[in-house]
Amino acid sequence: MITIDLQDRVALVTGASGGLGQAMAKTLAQAGAKVAVHYGKDQDGAHRVVQEIQQAGGVAAAFSADIADPGAVVKLVGGVEKQWGGLDILVNNAGMDGPRAEVGKDDPKLWEKVIAVDLLGPYYCARSAIPLMEKHRRGVIVNVTSVHEFIPWEGFSAYTSAKAGLSMFTKTLAQETANRGIRVVAIAPGAIQTPINQNVWSDPQALQDLDRKISMGRLGKPEEVAQVVAFLASDLASYITGTTLAVDGGMLIYPDFRHGG
Numbered sequence: 363m364i365t366i367d368l369q370d371r372v373a374l375v376t377g378a379s380g381g382l383g384q385a386m387a388k389t390l391a392q393a394g395a396k397v398a399v400h401y402g403k404d405q406d407g408a409h410r411v412v413q414e415i416q417q418a419g420g421v422a423a424a425f426s427a428d429i430a431d432p433g434a435v436v437k438l439v440g441g442v443e444k445q446w447g448g449l450d451i452l453v454n455n456a457g458m459d460g461p462r463a464e465v466g467k468d469d470p471k472l473w474e475k476v477i478a479v480d481l482l483g484p485y486y487c488a489r490s491a492i493p494l495m496e497k498h499r500r501g502v503i504v505n506v507t508s509v510h511e512f513i514p515w516e517g518f519s520a521y522t523s524a525k526a527g528l529s530m531f532t533k534t535l536a537q538e539t540a541n542r543g544i545r546v547v548a549i550a551p552g553a554i555q556t557p558i559n560q561n562v563w564s565d566p567q568a569l570q571d572l573d574r575k576i577s578m579g580r581l582g583k584p585e586e587v588a589q590v591v592a593f594l595a596s597d598l599a600s601y602i603t604g605t606t607l608a609v610d611g612g613m614l615i616y617p618d619f620r621h622g623g
């Protein structure tokens with residue numbers, strides 16, 4: 363039997379108080395990892411996730427930090443090291459879509475905020491994590507991009523730019539660290555049912571429109587993404603680095619082309 367075994371590994375999942383991150387934290391803990399549940403503001407959510415992990419027999423602790431603040435990220439990663447003596451798995455999950463706004467009618471401050479959280483945050487976390495991973499020549503960084511690293515999205519240029527940037531960061535960092543025992547991969551979730559897109563899935567017409575953009579015709583569940591993260595973080599994926607894996611129910615394979623062409 364093949365199992366995903368993350369025993370003796372320490373994992374940090376950013377943005378783990380809800381959405382995709384909470385599922386990732388729980389799944390990594392189920393596989394045996396000690397999990398640092400990072401949150402920005404939702405302390406209650408983070409504590410709930412930690413409690414659920416502990417009740418299931420796992421090991422977890424909550425850590426807060428503003429991911430867009432380089433000093434705060436240094437403290438965050440230092441705190442994880444202090445607690446468990448290292449860091450083997452970093453999941454750069456924290457992110458935001460940002461408000462819908464066309465360029466020219468938008469507020470640059472909001473554009474900058476999305477870039478800070480979605481692109482600078484993962485960079486800050488990676489640069490703090492790498493020295494710890496290097497020490498043991500063992501580490502995996504999973505960057506959570508989106509199908510919007512590939513698909514343009516009207517009104518969300520900050521988000522698409524950040525995710526495409528994070529994709530290239532993934533490849534470049536993978537190249538930089540491949541001979542130091544570190545793998546860097548990205549996953550590109552499609553439309554997964556989480557609070558980030560609640561405005562869409564709670565509106566029947568908007569949901570129908572979104573479902574039509576997915577070959578499988580349905581939204582994904584956070585667990586369906588979390589399982590992939592656990593696999594990529596494990597030694598089962600030991601020869602995978604520098605690439606993006608789509609977890610999107612076939613959003614990127616142009617379901618419209620089932621008809622016509």
Ligand code: BGC
Nearest residue numbers: 459508509510552553558559
């Ligand atoms: C966004 C969601 C959106 C999905 C599909 C994700 O990256 O965060 O809000 O529903 O892409 O467009």
